[in-house]
Amino acid sequence: MAEQFEFGNPEIVQEEVDILIIGGGMAACGCAFEIMRWAEGTGLKIKLVDKAAMDRSGAVAINTYIGENDPGDYVRYVRNDLMGIIREDLVYDVGRHVDDSVHQFEEWGLPIWKQPGDEDKKLADGGKCVRSGRWQIMINGESYKWIVAEGAKKALGMENIEERVFIVRLVTDKNDPTRVAGAAGFSVRDHKLHIYKFKCCLLAAGGAVNVFRPRSIGEGTGRAWYPVWNAGSTYAMAAECGAEMTMMENRFVPARFKDGYGPVGAWFLLFKAKVANGLGEDYNAIHGAELKDTKRFGKYGQGVPGTCLRNHIMLQEMKEGRGPIMMDTPGAMAKLAEKMTPKEVKHLEAEAWEDFLDMTISQCGIWAGENIEPDKQPSEIMPTEPYLLGSHAGCAGIWVSGPTDIPGTPKEWSWGYNRMTTVKGLFTSGDGVGASGHKFSSGSFTEGRIAAKAMVKFALDNKAWKPEMARSVDELVKEIYQPVKTFLEHKDYTTAIDINPHYITPKMLQFRLQKIMDEYCAGISTWYQTNAKMLELCEKKLEMIKEDSLKMRAKDLHELLRAWENYHRIIAAECHMKHIQFREETRYPGYYYRMDYNYIDDDNWKCFVNSKYDRDTKQWLLKKVPYVQLIKD
Ligand code: AMP
Numbered sequence: 057m058a059e060q061f062e063f064g065n066p067e068i069v070q071e072e073v074d075i076l077i078i079g080g081g082m083a084a085c086g087c088a089f090e091i092m093r094w095a096e097g098t099g100l101k102i103k104l105v106d107k108a109a110m111d112r113s114g115a116v117a118i119n120t121y122i123g124e125n126d127p128g129d130y131v132r133y134v135r136n137d138l139m140g141i142i143r144e145d146l147v148y149d150v151g152r153h154v155d156d157s158v159h160q161f162e163e164w165g166l167p168i169w170k171q172p173g174d175e176d177k178k179l180a181d182g183g184k185c186v187r188s189g190r191w192q193i194m195i196n197g198e199s200y201k202w203i204v205a206e207g208a209k210k211a212l213g214m215e216n217i218e219e220r221v222f223i224v225r226l227v228t229d230k231n232d233p234t235r236v237a238g239a240a241g242f243s244v245r246d247h248k249l250h251i252y253k254f255k256c257c258l259l260a261a262g263g264a265v266n267v268f269r270p271r272s273i274g275e276g277t278g279r280a281w282y283p284v285w286n287a288g289s290t291y292a293m294a295a296e297c298g299a300e301m302t303m304m305e306n307r308f309v310p311a312r313f314k315d316g317y318g319p320v321g322a323w324f325l326l327f328k329a330k331v332a333n334g335l336g337e338d339y340n341a342i343h344g345a346e347l348k349d350t351k352r353f354g355k356y357g358q359g360v361p362g363t364c365l366r367n368h369i370m371l372q373e374m375k376e377g378r379g380p381i382m383m384d385t386p387g388a389m390a391k392l393a394e395k396m397t398p399k400e401v402k403h404l405e406a407e408a409w410e411d412f413l414d415m416t417i418s419q420c421g422i423w424a425g426e427n428i429e430p431d432k433q434p435s436e437i438m439p440t441e442p443y444l445l446g447s448h449a450g451c452a453g454i455w456v457s458g459p460t461d462i463p464g465t466p467k468e469w470s471w472g473y474n475r476m477t478t479v480k481g482l483f484t485s486g487d488g489v490g491a492s493g494h495k496f497s498s499g500s501f502t503e504g505r506i507a508a509k510a511m512v513k514f515a516l517d518n519k520a521w522k523p524e525m526a527r528s529v530d531e532l533v534k535e536i537y538q539p540v541k542t543f544l545e546h547k548d549y550t551t552a553i554d555i556n557p558h559y560i561t562p563k564m565l566q567f568r569l570q571k572i573m574d575e576y577c578a579g580i581s582t583w584y585q586t587n588a589k590m591l592e593l594c595e596k597k598l599e600m601i602k603e604d605s606l607k608m609r610a611k612d613l614h615e616l617l618r619a620w621e622n623y624h625r626i627i628a629a630e631c632h633m634k635h636i637q638f639r640e641e642t643r644y645p646g647y648y649y650r651m652d653y654n655y656i657d658d659d660n661w662k663c664f665v666n667s668k669y670d671r672d673t674k675q676w677l678l679k680k681v682p683y684v685q686l687i688k689d
Pocket of ligand 1: 189310320325363366
């Protein structure tokens with residue numbers, strides 16, 4: 057194996073474009089689709105790079121469609137779910153544009169469920185959809201990303217798309233350190249290193265998965281709720297480039313069907329399934345009243361509990377020893393059958409199971425493997441390991457410039473170009489945009505479109521500007537290929553390729569990171585609890601793992617990918633930890649607990665927490681930024 061490894065010197069491919077789109081998910085596809093409308097006739101050169109394949113990198117459900125609702129109500133819902141602190145300008149901006157994207161998907165052929173009688177009527181023509189919840193709509197999700205990717209590819213043109221290229225570094229401008237000028241990465245298939253120079257770029261590479269030790273271990277290794285290719289690259293590359301981050305203390309802990317990570321939304325909302333404790337009791341009734349304790353939960357436990365508070369109740373019940381938590385799938389089916397004909401029940405049942413085939417085939421595998429027929433037996437629900445993201449029920453991300461036309465928006469929230477970060481020319485969308493959750497797939501696509509329009513404007517406004525990278529190509533090649541060099545230099549020191557005092561395998565390093573985050577930064581093994589002392593230890597251990605990460609080896613391209621993904625994960629993890637350390641309260645009970653400040657403290661902490669990283673000194677600077685309410689209660 058080692059003998060086959062001969063790539064000490066990659067071929068260097070250098071390219072200059074006007075706009076680079078990094079990523080191929082929903083946000084990047086939205087950008088690719090929209091950008092051509094604005095760029096037509098301008099002569100701008102636009103390119104998209106994705107480390108995997110656009111057809112596959114993406115979501116399978118639509119949970120944001122405004123329809124008969126008002127975008128203002130959408131803001132109220134997101135604010136409530138995210139415990140009062142969101143950028144309302146950004147959320148409103150998504151809300152007012154998102155339906156147009158969903159109509160576009162339908163135009164491209166996405167099957168959207170309709171009410172009886174409206175089957176042939178498109179949403180855009182007033183067709184009434186089947187909603188699972190107030191904001192969520194039912195679709196046939198299995199082809200969703202293929203359809204969206206096709207639209208994006210057609211708009212941009214395959215000649216402007218490069219798949220299987222993993223960007224690992226953004227590079228600032230030589231003459232202006234507050235500006236981005238380029239990006240460097242490598243092909244995960246060919247022995248090539250790519251350097252792009254540009255006027256601006258969209259960094260939309262998803263959230264962060266596998267930062268924490270997952271529940272799925274051993275034969276379940278690799279199974280995660282969110283896409284495993286989301287390696288924190290968006291957060292890490294932005295932070296290392298000097299972008300201000302926001303709400304990185306936030307995370308998402310989804311309650312899922314245990315082990316398979318199957319989705320629960322349709323079950324709760326559409327099928328009205330009930331969950332019970334191990335004794336068959338309604339644990340919401342047992343703990344619901346506890347949320348009214350304003351000393352602990354402020355005003356947030358009074359109304360509809362947000363996602364983290366629903367987790368909190370479940371966790372309480374499990375901690376008190378009355379687990380496991382079971383979802384009564386047979387009960388829900390039986391109840392629906394009361395009002396339906398057997399044919400209708402059969403149809404709904406088929407849809408219910410298809411929900412899993414669409415989104416989480418592994419859930420069907422678990423049921424088949426464990427002889428569970430969900431219409432006859434209930435299934436276990438379990439809160440998963442934490443994920444960092446900004447598009448589902450979480451709001452970690454980057455601080456961005458917003459729209460200028462929403463009354464009451466502070467002037468300092470807009471600095472010229474919508475969805476541009478504090479680094480000139482660096483834009484983001486989807487999981488990248490912080491303090492603006494509950495966008496889901498349609499909202500992320502929409503945000504990509506919003507950024508596209510602003511990026512074209514930016515590129516045209518800067519037409520005469522020439523990017524010059526602050527780091528030389530040689531430096532970048534040396535840095536990116538260090539894991540390869542480490543391997544080649546030391547591989548013969550031992551007879552077992554994986555055991556060597558001179559290097560650490562990416563896999564081992566990932567285990568170490570996950571263990572640190574799990575045990576000290578409120579992972580599953582401590583029931584999501586931490587405190588200042590644990591965080592202090594976490595901080596030290598992360599500093600050391602960062603140091604050791606420079607000793608990761610890469611014996612092939614796959615390991616080089618894994619090595620750099622891990623590096624991104626470490627930076628994202630460190631940012632998450634620093635934010636939790638800074639925010640001395642428990643803003644999101646059920647997502648994490650600062651046990652030394654185990655309450656919501658609106659007097660001191662109803663604010664954003666923003667941070668900035670200095671790549672040279674390796675120091676993080678954190679600060680409070682005032683929250684401003686734009687939409688009345
Ligand atoms: P999921 O299938 O869990 O990803 O959720 C899909 C949608 O349903 C998201 O908009 C969730 O916020 C929402 N959701 C999931 N579970 C519940 C619940 N128990 N109550 C209200 N909304 C939920």
